Amino acid sequence: MAGRIKDEDIALVRERTPIADVVGEYLQLRNAGGGSLKGLCPFHDEKSPSFNVTPSKNLFYCFGCQEGGDVIRFVQQIDSLSFTEAVESLARQSGIQLRYESGEGRSTRRDENKRQRLLEAHKAAAEFYAQHLFRSAEGVVARRFLDDRGFVGAHAERFGLGYAPRGWENLVGHLRGKGFTDRELVEGGLASQGRRGAYDRFRNRVLWPIREVTGEVVGFGARKLDADEDGPKYLNSPESPIFHKGRILYGLDLAKRQISREGKAIVVEGYTDVMACHLAGEDTAVATCGTSFGEDHVKILRRMLLGRSNQGGRVVFTFDGDKAGQKAAARAFSEEHAFSSETYVAIQPDGLDPGDLWLNQGAQSITDLVDSAMPMYEFKIKDVIDGYDLDTPESRMAALEAAAPVVASIRDEGVRKGWGKNLDRWIGLMDENYVLQRVNQHMRRGPARGRGPVRPGPGADAGAAPYDLNDPSVQRERQALKLALKYPNLAQDFDRFVEEDFTVPQHRELLRLVAEQGGVAAAVQDPQGWIHRLRDSAPEEAQRNLLANLTAEPLEFYGEVDGHFARQMLSTIRTHSINRREANLKSELARLDAASDPEEHTRVFTELLALGQQKRALQEELSTGG
Numbered sequence: 001m002a003g004r005i006k007d008e009d010i011a012l013v014r015e016r017t018p019i020a021d022v023v024g025e026y027l028q029l030r031n032a033g034g035g036s037l038k039g040l041c042p043f044h045d046e047k048s049p050s051f052n053v054t055p056s057k058n059l060f061y062c063f064g065c066q067e068g069g070d071v072i073r074f075v076q077q078i079d080s081l082s083f084t085e086a087v088e089s090l091a092r093q094s095g096i097q098l099r100y101e102s103g104e105g106r107s108t109r110r111d112e113n114k115r116q117r118l119l120e121a122h123k124a125a126a127e128f129y130a131q132h133l134f135r136s137a138e139g140v141v142a143r144r145f146l147d148d149r150g151f152v153g154a155h156a157e158r159f160g161l162g163y164a165p166r167g168w169e170n171l172v173g174h175l176r177g178k179g180f181t182d183r184e185l186v187e188g189g190l191a192s193q194g195r196r197g198a199y200d201r202f203r204n205r206v207l208w209p210i211r212e213v214t215g216e217v218v219g220f221g222a223r224k225l226d227a228d229e230d231g232p233k234y235l236n237s238p239e240s241p242i243f244h245k246g247r248i249l250y251g252l253d254l255a256k257r258q259i260s261r262e263g264k265a266i267v268v269e270g271y272t273d274v275m276a277c278h279l280a281g282e283d284t285a286v287a288t289c290g291t292s293f294g295e296d297h298v299k300i301l302r303r304m305l306l307g308r309s310n311q312g313g314r315v316v317f318t319f320d321g322d323k324a325g326q327k328a329a330a331r332a333f334s335e336e337h338a339f340s341s342e343t344y345v346a347i348q349p350d351g352l353d354p355g356d357l358w359l360n361q362g363a364q365s366i367t368d369l370v371d372s373a374m375p376m377y378e379f380k381i382k383d384v385i386d387g388y389d390l391d392t393p394e395s396r397m398a399a400l401e402a403a404a405p406v407v408a409s410i411r412d413e414g415v416r417k418g419w420g421k422n423l424d425r426w427i428g429l430m431d432e433n434y435v436l437q438r439v440n441q442h443m444r445r446g447p448a449r450g451r452g453p454v455r456p457g458p459g460a461d462a463g464a465a466p467y468d469l470n471d472p473s474v475q476r477e478r479q480a481l482k483l484a485l486k487y488p489n490l491a492q493d494f495d496r497f498v499e500e501d502f503t504v505p506q507h508r509e510l511l512r513l514v515a516e517q518g519g520v521a522a523a524v525q526d527p528q529g530w531i532h533r534l535r536d537s538a539p540e541e542a543q544r545n546l547l548a549n550l551t552a553e554p555l556e557f558y559g560e561v562d563g564h565f566a567r568q569m570l571s572t573i574r575t576h577s578i579n580r581r582e583a584n585l586k587s588e589l590a591r592l593d594a595a596s597d598p599e600e601h602t603r604v605f606t607e608l609l610a611l612g613q614q615k616r617a618l619q620e621e622l623s624t625g626g
Contacts, residue, residue: 004620005087006099010072013087016094019071020055026078029053042078043067061605066586068605069612076616080256080304081213083616089214118188118242121180122217125190126209128174129162129220133206139163141225142206149272150359159254159275160209164202164222171200189219189237201237204229208271210237210289211253213300219243221250221271221289236290247296249286250274259284259304263313266370267293267301268354273318276358280366285354293317316344316373318354344373377419380406385427399427400438408442473576477507479569481550483561484514485531488523490566495519497570501577509543571618578615582608 020037023029032038032052041051041062050064061068067077075086091098133139133156142163146156164171172182172191182198185191191198205222212218219237237243251274259265266285268274277285288297305313346369348357357365374382381403388399403423410416417436424435483491495515499508514520517537523530531551538544555561585608592601 004101005084006101009091009096009098010087013090013094013096013098014058014070014072016096017058017071017090018055019058019060019074020053022071022090023053023060023074027051041065041067059609066589066608069609073612073616077260078257079213080260083620085214114184114187115242117180117184118240119216119218121175121184121188121190122209122219122242124175124178124180125171125220126160126162126217128171129164129202129207129209130157130160131162132165133161133163136163136165138165141204145206145223145225149355151272151275155275155279159278160211160217162207162209162220164200164205164207166204168199168203171202172198187240189240189243202235205235208250210243210248210250212248213252213256215253216242218248219245219289223271234290245289245291246294247300248289249297249300250289251278251286252300254278255284255286256304259286259301259313263305264316265301265305265313266316266318267297268318270353270355272355273353276354277366277370280354280358280363282366282370314342314344316346316370317376318346318348318369318373343376345376345379346370346373347379377406377410377415378422381419381423382426385423388427390427396427396429400429400435403427404435404438405442407439473503476569476573476576477502477504478550478553479555480573481507481510482553482555483566483569484520484523485534485547485551486555487561487566488520488530490561490563491520491570492524493567493570495521497574500581501573506542506546510546513538513543571621574618575615578611578618582611582615585611 027039027042029037029039035056037053038049039051040049041064044065046064051062053060072086133142185198186193192201202222204225208221209217210219222235224233264284268285268287274285274287354366384403385399388395390396407419420436420439421432424432484494502508535544535547589604
């Protein structure tokens with residue numbers, strides 16, 4: 001992974017990228033007087049323009065939703081990009097060669113040059129394949145394949161489809177002529193290495209270009225056209241320096257703005273399913289690229305769904321109605337807890353996927369499928385109890401025992417209680433209190449998130465503040481404190497915390513105690529005596545008891561505790577702290593009148609921008625491993 005982009009290059013991107021030109025690509029701007037421009041905000045619905053751009057300062061601000069920042073921030077928000085992705089996207093448009101900071105400066109620059117070369121090769125390959133689809137006589141077999149599935153030429157052009165002709169060196173020869181080496185083509189996954197040299201990886205296949213969220217082609221998905229030929233039916237690009245199938249979603253470059261705008265994402269299984277959904281008007285559809293939906297895919301969608309709102313949005317998974325589809329839905333359920341969104345499942349009873357629906361029943365059938373989606377928990381609970389006949393008291397009790405752990409896994413108490421009542425109704429037991437009791441018993445058997453509220457806090461006296469172990473903030477802060485106590489060599493960033501970063505008074509007291517003893521940095525010098533020194537210095541029994549509890553408890557992390565996990569945990573707390581302060585400032589800004597109190601308005605706005613910069617720097621630091 002490349003290091004952090006040099007500050008002077010980031011500044012150069014800001015300087016050479018007029019914000020009015022960038023914003024003008026997304027909305028119509030009109031003169032607002034005083035050197036400002038205004039238009040309808042792209043980040044929330046409005047009828048009167050409250051979105052302002054100040055070209056002289058290269059800043060934007062919306063007085064309606066309080067979104068604001070510089071040109072990089074605008075691109076981040078409008079295209080749902082990370083800070084680094086936004087800078088890189090703007091740099092490419094401005095012709096700026098970025099430099100990256102790293103302990104291995106030369107290798108980093110070399111890696112970036114390699115990445116750029118591979119992206120250029122893939123762009124040329126996509127153009128080559130598209131030309132053969134539309135203009136070559138041999139491409140008729142691919143055109144017929146698409147036509148048989150209801151996709152005409154305009155559809156293929158919209159998604160950039162192509163055709164890889166028969167033969168062993170068609171693409172290789174073409175790209176050699178453009179100056180690319182065999183080594184580059186093999187490393188990028190466009191070619192394979194044979195005894196006589198490089199040869200085309202894709203032959204006699206229809207191809208879907210797989211693009212990064214920024215629009216660059218990084219790989220291909222290919223479907224075999226002749227069943228008698230060797231090779232798998234579907235063949236994707238291999239892992240490469242630019243293509244990581246576990247961290248990319250097909251169609252995201254087309255769906256990203258609509259996902260953010262609607263607060264909804266549809267996850268389908270195949271490339272033609274994405275095409276069918278988009279053509280049917282469900283243009284938030286994306287698909288994985290030859291792999292199961294996983295944690296990194298969750299992170300991508302969360303970033304888009306949560307980018308402009310505290311609301312989590314809606315994620316709809318569509319799967320085939322066969323056993324494979326049911327298994328895929330079960331895998332998606334395992335990732336449900338990672339979403340802050342409402343998750344749903346849509347399965348067509350007759351087993352047709354969106355691509356089949358498009359062909360056989362038309363566009364409305366896809367909309368009907370999405371609209372019929374049931375909540376993920378309902379799907380999972382019913383999937384479990386469907387295995388029981390429910391005709392006898394014994395079978396109903398067996399169904400309860402099988403489904404209660406599913407309900408117990410729901411974190412929100414109110415939501416959990418609601419689904420518990422539904423479970424009682426579905427199995428026909430007609431005893432809500434008993435069903436909820438069994439759910440609660442399963443919660444106590446589970447991890448810490450199932451514990452009930454503790455009042456007062458562990459180790460605290462009766463007058464201490466409420467301490468709820470179901471509260472995610474409490475859990476996060478306990479994790480951070482455990483890191484500082486048990487793994488001080490991995491928790492050096494702990495010393496960057498200030499008291500307002502913690503929400504729990506008991507935790508703030510321990511933070512203050514750690515700081516008074518020289519911080520985590522002092523623990524590295526004397527790890528054996530570190531915890532004893534803290535206990536001896538604690539002024540109250542409650543603090544000593546809490547220290548003892550935290551020291552005895554394991555870290556709730558499945559896997560090896562390493563520096564990456566520590567950085568993520570500590571950065572998450574700092575990010576939440578910034579989010580809380582941002583929310584307070586936005587609320588304050590909304591109450592201020594810019595005309596009557598411009599100085600105070602400017603002060604709050606400046607503080608808000610500064611917090612945004614802090615958060616972006618924190619995200620950048622985490623992404624580069626710094």
